[in-house]
Amino acid sequence: MMIESLKYLPRPLESNGALQRHFTDLAPALTARQAAIESARCLYCYDAPCTRICPTEIDVASFIRNIHDKNVNGAAVGILKQNILGGSCARVCPTEILCEDACVRNHDAEGQPVRIGALQRYAVDHMQFAGHPFSRAPSTGKTVAVVGAGPAGLSCAHRLAMLGHDVVVFEAREKAGGLNEYGIAKYKLTDDFARKEVEFLLGVGGIEIRCGQTLGGNLALRDLHARYDAVFLGLGLGASRRLGLAGEDAPGLLAAVDYIAALRQCDDLAALPLPARAIVVGAGNTAIDMAVQLKRLGAAEVTLVYRRGFEAMTATLHEQDIAKANQVRLLTWAQPQDVILNSAGLVAGMRFEKTALEGGRLVGTGATFEVAADAIFKAIGQSLDGASLGDALAATLPREGDKIAVDARFRTIVPGVYAGGDCVAPGQDLTVQAVQHGKLAALAIHHDIQSTVEAA
Template sequence: MIESLKHMPQPSATSTELASHFTDLAPPLNARQAAIESARCLYCYDAPCTRICPSEIDVASFIRNIHDRNINGAAQGILKQNILGGSCARVCPTEILCEDSCVRNHDAEGQPVKIGLLQRYALDNMSIEGHPFQRAPSTGKKIAVVGAGPAGLSCAHRLAMLGNDVVIYEAQPKAGGLNEYGIAKYKLTGDFAQKEVEFLLGIGGIEIQYGRKLGENLHLKDLHAQYDAVFLGLGLGASRQLGLTGEDAPGLMAAVDYIAALRQASDLSALPVPKRAIVIGAGNTAIDMAVQIQRLGAEEVTLVYRRGFEAMSATQHEQDIAKANQVRMLTYAQPQQVLLDDAGRVRGMRFEKTMLEANRLVGTGQTFEIAADAIFKAIGQTMEAASLADPLAVVLKRDGDKIHVDAQFRTVLPGIYAGGDCVAPGQDLTVQAVQHGKLAAHAIHTDIQSKVEAA
C-alpha cells in the first residue's frame, strides 16, 4: 500500500523522537479535574447532550455518578449503550454533538462540560472484575458478522449478550476496523484499539476468523445458507478516484493507506516521508493525514479543497488542529493535473481556481501549480467492488454506492442485515456505527425469536 512512496527519504528523527509527536491529543483528566468538571454539570432533565448522542448514552447520569465517586456505575451506564465507549470518548466529534448541545455552552460561559474527557475518565478508571455484562441463556442460534469494525463488533457483542453465538469474518489480520487502521495515531494511541477488542470479546460466545474477505474467500450465499442470520459491517474500503491522468504514478496514494501503515508501524523512522506534500480533501481523514505527515517531518504540507472553509466536513476543531500544526490550507482550488518528473514520479499538481456562481461551484479558468513530492487523496471512500460481487450479494438493493436497509437494518434479502458506514443513513461516525450494530443486533434477535415462536 505504501509502495508508491518507497523512493522517498525516511525521517531524520529517531523513532523515539517521532513517537513523542503522537502522544494523546487531549491528555486524560486526573481525579481532581474530573471531580471539578463533573460538578459543572447541571444534570438537566431531558438533557440535550443525551438527546443528541448517536448511541443514546445517558450523559447526565454517568456524569452524576462520577461526581458521586461511583466510577463503576458511570462506566456501566456508558458501556450499556456503547460497548466501544472508550474509543468513542477519544475520537467522537463531541464539539458538534453533546458538548455543542451542552447548556453551559453559551456566550456568557462559553465552555461546555468536557463530556468526552469525563467519559474517558470513567472507562479508564473503572475497576470491574471480569466483563460488566452477563450472557443470556443460549438461544441455540448462530449469526455471521462480516467485518470486525465498530459496527460488526458492536453487533456481535449485543447478539452474544442476548444469548446467541457469533462468528465474525474479518479481512484484516487484526480486529477494530477504523479504530485500528484509520484513526490518527495521536487520537487513539498505543494499542488501545486492541485492548478494547479484547475487553469486548470477554462477553464470550464470539469467534473471529481473520483473513476472510467477502467476494474472495468468503461468499454471502454460503453464509446465508449456514447461519440463522448475517450482518454486514463492511465499512467503505476503497478510496475514490480523482479521475486524473497520472493517478497511479509513484508519489500519489490514498491517505487512508498511509494512515494504516503509520498506525501499524513499529518503527516510525522507517516510514517514507516526503519533504513537500499535498493533501486533497476536506474531511477528518484529510486533516489526520496532513497533521501526521507534518509531525513525521515533512517541511511543507498543503491541504487543498475545492470549496470554502465553511463547506468542509472537518469540524472547526479539526481545522484548528491542522492550523496549529502548520498545515497550509487552500480553498476554492480544484485538482486539474498531476505533474510528473522525467522519471514519471509526482513533482506537483496543477489546480484551477473555483468560485461559487448562484450557489454552484464553477471553474474560473485561472490555474496555479504547487510543487510536491507526494500527493495524498482523501476525497472519500466507497464500497469495494469485490465485496458485493457474488451471485447473492449483487441482489442487494443499493442507495448510490451504499447498501439499502430499512429502519431495522434489514436488507432486501431476508435474514441479511447491514449497518455502519456501508449503509445509506448516517454520518459515517464511529459512534453511529456502534449504534447501528447494537440496533441491528436487537432486530436480528427479535426476528429470529419470532420465527421460533411461529414454528
C-alpha cells in the same frame, strides 16, 4: 504494503523514539481532581440535550453524576451498556458538534461546555471490575455471522452475544478493530487502545473472530446465508474514490487511508517514507489526520487543498484548528486539474484550477496555479468495494448511491441479511453512528430470530 509506491522517498530525520513523542495523546486524560471539578459543573438537566443528541443514547447526565459521586464503575456501565466502544468514542467522537455543542453550559455566560468526552474517557479508563461487566443471556442455540470487525460489526456481535446467540465475525484484515485499528490518527487512539478495547469486548464470551476472510474473495454471502441463522454486513467503505486524472497511479500518489494504516501499524516510525513537501486533497477528518501526521513526522511543507470554502469542509472547526496549530497550509477554492510528473515519472506536484460559486453551483474560473510536492495523498472519500458484493446473492442487494439500502431496522431486501455502519445509506461516517447501527441491527436480528422460533 500499499505505501510501496513511496519507497523512493527519504525517511524522517528524527529517531523513532523522538517521533513517538509527537504522537502522544492529542487531549491529555483528566486527573481524578480534574474529573471531580469537571463533573461538578454538570447541571444534570432534566431531558438533558446532551443525551438527546448522542447517537448511541448514552445517559450523559447520569454517568457524570456517578463520576461526581465517585462511582466510576457505575459511570462506566452506564456508558458501555449503550456504547460498548465508549472508550474509543470518547477519544474520536466529534463531541464539539454533538453533546458538548448541545450542553447548556455552552450557551450561558460561561460559554464553556462540560467536557463530556474527557469525562467519558475518564470513566472507561478507570473502571475496575472483577469480571466482565456484562453477562450473557441463556444460549438460544442460534449462530449469527458478522462480516467486518469494525465498530458496527463489533457492536452488533457484542449485543448478539449478550442476548444469548453465538457469533462468528469474519474480518478481511489481520486484526479486528476496523477504522479504530487502521484509520484514525495515531495521536487520537494511542497505546494500542483499539486492540485492548476489542479484547475487553470479547470478554463477554460467545464471539469468535476469523481474520483473513474477505467477502467476495474467500467468502460468499450465499454460503453465509445458508449456514447461519442471520448475517450482518458491517463492511465499511474499503475503496478509495479516484480523482479521475491522468497520472493518478504514478508513484508518489496514494490514498491517505493507506498511509495512515501503515503509520498506525508501524513499530519504527523512522522507517516510514516521508515527503519533504506533500499535498493532501480533501476536506474531511481523514484529510486533516493525514496532513497533521505528515507534519509531526517532520515534513517541511504540507498543503491541504479543497475545492470549496472553509465553511463547507466536513472536518469540524476543532479539526481545522488542529491543522493550523500544526502549521498545515490550508488552500480553498481550488480543484485538482493535473498531476505533474518529473522526467522519471514520479510525482512532482499538482496543477489546480481556481473555483468559485455561480448561482449556487461550483465552477472553474479558468485560472490555474501549481503546487510543488514529492507526494500527493487523496482523502476525497471512500466507497463500497464492489468486489465484496460480487456473488449472486450479494448482487441482489439494492443500493442507494454506492451504499446498501436498508430499512429502519437495518434489514436488507434479503430476509436474514442485515447491514449497518458506513456501508449503508443512512451512514454518517462516524464511529459512534456505526456502533449504534450495530446495536440496533442486533436487536432486530434477535427479534426476528425469536419470532421465527415462536412461529415454529
